[in-house]
Amino acid sequence: MKKPAARRRLPRDEREQLIAREAVAFFSECGFDGHTRELARRLGITQPLLYRYFRNKEALIDRVYQEVYLNRWNPRWEELLDDRTRPLEGRLLELYLDYSHMILRYEWIRIWMFSGLKGMDLNSRFLGLLRERIFARVIREIRHAHHLPSPDDIPISEMEFELVWALHASIFYIGVRRWIYGLEIPENTDAVVEALTRAFLDGVPAVIAALTRGPLAPATR
Amino acid sequence: MKKPAARRRLPRDEREQLIAREAVAFFSECGFDGHTRELARRLGITQPLLYRYFRNKEALIDRVYQEVYLNRWNPRWEELLDDRTRPLEGRLLELYLDYSHMILRYEWIRIWMFSGLKGMDLNSRFLGLLRERIFARVIREIRHAHHLPSPDDIPISEMEFELVWALHASIFYIGVRRWIYGLEIPENTDAVVEALTRAFLDGVPAVIAALTRGPLAPATR
DNA sequence: GCGGCTATCTATCAAGTGATAAGTAGGGTT
DNA sequence: AACCCTACTTATCACTTGATAGATAGCCGC
Numbered sequence: 205m206k207k208p209a210a211r212r213r214l215p216r217d218e219r220e221q222l223i224a225r226e227a228v229a230f231f232s233e234c235g236f237d238g239h240t241r242e243l244a245r246r247l248g249i250t251q252p253l254l255y256r257y258f259r260n261k262e263a264l265i266d267r268v269y270q271e272v273y274l275n276r277w278n279p280r281w282e283e284l285l286d287d288r289t290r291p292l293e294g295r296l297l298e299l300y301l302d303y304s305h306m307i308l309r310y311e312w313i314r315i316w317m318f319s320g321l322k323g324m325d326l327n328s329r330f331l332g333l334l335r336e337r338i339f340a341r342v343i344r345e346i347r348h349a350h351h352l353p354s355p356d357d358i359p360i361s362e363m364e365f366e367l368v369w370a371l372h373a374s375i376f377y378i379g380v381r382r383w384i385y386g387l388e389i390p391e392n393t394d395a396v397v398e399a400l401t402r403a404f405l406d407g408v409p410a411v412i413a414a415l416t417r418g419p420l421a422p423a424t425r
Numbered sequence: 426m427k428k429p430a431a432r433r434r435l436p437r438d439e440r441e442q443l444i445a446r447e448a449v450a451f452f453s454e455c456g457f458d459g460h461t462r463e464l465a466r467r468l469g470i471t472q473p474l475l476y477r478y479f480r481n482k483e484a485l486i487d488r489v490y491q492e493v494y495l496n497r498w499n500p501r502w503e504e505l506l507d508d509r510t511r512p513l514e515g516r517l518l519e520l521y522l523d524y525s526h527m528i529l530r531y532e533w534i535r536i537w538m539f540s541g542l543k544g545m546d547l548n549s550r551f552l553g554l555l556r557e558r559i560f561a562r563v564i565r566e567i568r569h570a571h572h573l574p575s576p577d578d579i580p581i582s583e584m585e586f587e588l589v590w591a592l593h594a595s596i597f598y599i600g601v602r603r604w605i606y607g608l609e610i611p612e613n614t615d616a617v618v619e620a621l622t623r624a625f626l627d628g629v630p631a632v633i634a635a636l637t638r639g640p641l642a643p644a645t646r
Numbered sequence: 647g648c649g650g651c652t653a654t655c656t657a658t659c660a661a662g663t664g665a666t667a668a669g670t671a672g673g674g675t676t
Numbered sequence: 677a678a679c680c681c682t683a684c685t686t687a688t689c690a691c692t693t694g695a696t697a698g699a700t701a702g703c704c705g706c
Contacts, residue, residue: 212685213682216683219684243681249684249685252683252684256683256684
């Protein structure tokens, strides 16, 4: 209720930011087929004004991606996992809590899914990064903490990756339930993420131990 | 390469089925904003012909839902879980393998997500059923197999439901990776579903045991 | 093979949909 | 207070898109 109407003649930068912010909210609600007229209506401006700030609809959508995803990768996640002075459980809890705070948001989850369904490569590129930089490290550190062979000696198997995918899925799906299906979820999502991470750490090392001894199907990608 | 062109003047029922089947493939690929002209083009017919078989686009989409979801609920799942003459592990494996065969398909997963993003109540209604009929039973049977209090005595807690959601998420996400992100997944998905279910049964009962003894936060819905 | 039923097509409408051009007016500068 | 830059609006285009009306022609029964 700050402004009755963010009206006429704003400085260029300010208007651009207003548009970008509303575009994030709008496209995350309606998908990228949402109409520019409706977006303009929500901004309290006319539709042609959008085109004074963005060359076309595609440029506007690019900006939305930039706002929601760009530079959200936290290099600390990798450092965190590498820091063997700390117990593994603490490292994993911090990682997954932090990561969940990033992805368990309306805009993040929905634009992520819209983007995936549209076949953008954003998703596969990000998940490729996640797999190589995070998942592989998680498995490496679990093996190390349990005195199992390093991935340098025995490559990470497909099934080991699947177990880490499963934890990732469990966390991500909290957001899907809340922001896509519109279901109620527990108020304290941190507690759930924590419980899931602990359960993972309780159960998975034994499986990995069995895998690094048994016949292995190394991950193909 | 059977038919050069499935041409003119088919019997009414046959044409209707052709349209319905192609509509499933088409809308699962393009989403419900896909254009009727493009659908007609894929069918090798003109766009107005669609309207001789379906009152409007909405009716066509209703038919797609019907084709993909209606009458797919298998009452056997409930009977299966109730059958205490069989070991719990066998029952859960059969349940989740069968369920995964239903949902881990291109059309099922994508239309499911499109529907969720559009805010259809299909998703929440189906998941409500799943929660009450399946999840609650899974927890009840785990408790019973481990000589823990029945849900009649100690209601199922929020966290217990979360653990079952997590298994569901892990399985569902295999389909999301494959059919929405376009990632490679293990060839033998049955083996993965089996491993996830076993891991669930290995780890979760201990957590549930702790929960039914510790202070409980009963599930609110 | 011919007549008629109707599956299918051609032509077209009306409402929208992204985008552009040219006019209007707000507000900082002097 | 007059001026001018440009943020913003009005008017409009070209194309798309769901939907309808009427013409055309394939196929079954005789």
